[in-house]
Amino acid sequence: MVNHGMVLSALGTVTDPELHYDIVTLNMVRNIGIQGDQVTVDVALTVAGCPLHQKIERDVEEAVGKLPGVAQVNVNLDVMNDEERRTAFARAFKQSQSQKSGTEATPPRPPGDPSGSWSPMLSETSQTVVLGIASGKGGVGKSTVTANLAVALARLGFRVGVMDMDIYGYSQGRMLGAHGQAQANAQQKIIPWTAHGIHVVSMGMFVPENQAIVWRGPMLGKMMQQFFTDVAWPELDYLLIDLPPGTGDIALDVAQRLPKASLIIVTTPQVVAKEVAMRTADVAHRANQRILGIIENMSYIPMGGGQRMEVFGSGGGEDLSKQLEVPLLGQIPLESSVREGGDRGTPVLLSAPDSEASTTFLQIAQKIHAAAHA
Ligand SMILES: Nc1ncnc2c1ncn2[C@@H]1O[C@H](COP(=O)(O)OP(=O)(O)OP(=O)(O)O)[C@@H](O)[C@H]1O
Ligand SMILES: [Mg+2]
Known part of the structure; x- marks a missing residue:
């Protein structure tokens, strides 16, 4: 049975053809969904209308499709921007702080x-x-x-x-x-x-x-x-x-x-x-x-x-x-x-x-x- 870790590792082998970095490092992978032998990967492209989006899509399908226990790979493409990325960081961090201490952020030690x-x-x-x-x-x-x-x-x-x-x-x-x-x-x-x-x-x-x-x-x-x-x-x-x-x-x-x-x-x-x-x-x-x-x-x-x-x-x-x-x-x-x-x-x-x-x-x-x- 395929798990998130396996999919993430596989995605780590997919490189953005323009930026020459893997898409996990580039924070382009927004979400991974696994339902039985079906895997859905949401990928946020760094620029709208990226001419190489088909290659990224194909590479994701291929890398994940090779994993044991995967019958079908669905790739959803979207576009990221800097602001959105910053907001995502901030939200994740705020959430971590409030979950640690109730509602208020913990003051740094x-x-x-x-x-x-x-x-x-x-x-x-x-x-x-x-x-x-x-x-x-x-x-x-x-x-x-x-x-x-x-x-x-x-x-x-x-x-x-x-x-x-x-x-x-x-x-x-x-x-x-x-x-x-x-x-x-x-x-x-x-x-x-x-x-x-x-x-x-x-x-x-x-x-x-x-x-x-x-x-x-x-x-x-x-x-x-x-x-x-x-x-x-x-x-x-x-x-x-x-x-x-x-x-x-x-x-x-x-x-x-x-x-x-x-x-x-x-x-x-x-x-x-x-x-x-x-x-x-x-x-x-x-x-x-x-x-x-x-x-x-x-x-x-x-x-x-x-x-x-x-x-x-x-x-x-x-x-x-x-x-x-x-x-x-x-x-x-x-x-x-x-x-x-x-x-x-x-x-x-x-x-x-x-x-x-x-x-x-x-x-x-x-x-x-x-x-x-x-
Ligand atoms: N002086 C340079 N000459 C050629 N390429 C460069 C130079 N500086 C950076 N690069 C290339 O530009 C890209 C972005 O650089 P880098 O990852 O260091 O930026 P960053 O500010 O850390 O990015 P991020 O904000 O995503 O963390 C990399 O591919 C890097 O190799
Ligand atoms: Mg950096």
Whole structure:
């Protein structure tokens, strides 16, 4: 008899032909229905009228149809938007909070609370620099920046951890080439993955075994909490947190739980709407966090001889940095080696260390180190 876990694993092999990510990671799978040997999968496409929707549909049918005990696969296609995705996150999280404590949301436990078991590293007094990587909107390269900054900081000789807080769209396992089910130590703490010398925790450690986490609010809240309390982190100089896209409730909640963290905002060269900048600043302000700086990603295609092609316009990073009155830490070029590195689990800094993107990441890491200890 087929179950949700089997279907979810099968869907994890279906890739969005344009985005080159699997549809589970991209949060495109809205629902799975199983009735006897009939499976219904609701898939939300990232854009309306996606010309490749037939391929996705076929691939889903094929992947799920191959499972033992499946006679028929029905695929329902719909379209997602950023706002809808953010709202879904917020609802799931709010639900998890209210179910834990009746109706009111539980106030976050302060780091270092002696009655709790917060990782000592997250306490205000620890030497570890905690950096949240955030963005006003999705798909700007937060996860790519997180993975490469982690490698860059490790290159500079620091001990680095990555917490993948994008619970639905987790990607650090793939980007850093870490995999395998979560393992616990004798104290029942989660042992982080180690990849390229970096310590990583991500939802990807749990999903195949307990697919319900992806769908249900209560589990989501519990997992987020666990990332703060139940991880056997080694001593770290830097902990980078890959935040969920946008400035919705989850980003705010994560931020508020870690007042010690500073934020790095990733943006693109398109001039940023004032509203996005204001929302970002508001999150940082309400969480009492410092914004360390802005990183502009996908800034230009290097054309050789110092020439740059500005495919996505220009000025977005500078614009945001002015509006928020924080430094622009760097502009990362759009290079295929960046994407390939992320897809293969070997960040560009390791796969193409001499590329312009790699040099830029290293420079940014140096600036971050200077700013974090200023
Ligand atoms: N500088 C770059 N050059 C080329 N490709 C890039 C670059 N930065 C990111 N990408 C690619 O763009 C896509 C989106 O990047 P990424 O997943 O890091 O964004 P994100 O902000 O984390 O997205 P989400 O909001 O969905 O979490 C990926 O395929 C990534 O490989
Ligand atoms: Mg991401």
